[in-house]
Amino acid sequence: MGTIHRFVGADGVFDWEGVRERDYESPDAQRVTARWLMGPSEGAPHFAVRYFEVQPEGSTSLDRHGHDHGVVILRGRGQVRLGDDVTEVSFGDAIYVPPYELHQFRCVGYEPLGFLCVVPARRSTVE
């Protein structure tokens, strides 16, 4: 059977039934949480869909790795770095980060920056 994680966010909090908040473990990340909406726990063999939230003044780590990302912004305003370019992003913007592209997401403003991030099931962490 399929899985439905119902969105139970309210009053500025984004949350889902059956999904736990995880710390985002990276030495240079600040004020970031991760929620895996679908992946190994749902039996997904090919991809995972995560929701990341970056609090004001926070940012994800500056990353470069062998797997790609498919990102769609759900809330807030941010800056995305792709290589040497920095672009402002907000609701709905769709960002494809190819393998080995240097990238980072930063929250701009007073509301958290929240985004979906798709990854292939077989991730590489090779620099």
Next chain:
Amino acid sequence: MGTIHRFVGADGVFDWEGVRERDYESPDAQRVTARWLMGPSEGAPHFAVRYFEVQPEGSTSLDRHGHDHGVVILRGRGQVRLGDDVTEVSFGDAIYVPPYELHQFRCVGYEPLGFLCVVPARRSTVE
């Protein structure tokens, strides 16, 4: 380099720069459009992220196939059928449709039902 498709939706229309609307070609689908936010055109080797919109009284085709789906609702209200179960869904709900699960999305209400749908790059259309 990465790709950013900027969301340019306004006044109840969801659209993105550099993304064209496609018909959703299925004999039993009604009032459905598809936009591929990332996939082959962006050089994505592992997955694709599409945005589907179902107009009021419309539905996607009743499908069962070998590839899985990762769905997140972005707008409107709908009903999702998974096997014999029908569940109401709205903004933020995250639905994982495993391989060979019978599934269909239907718009409920006056606003279009819009959702992201992730698929692996290698899709099967085998029943």
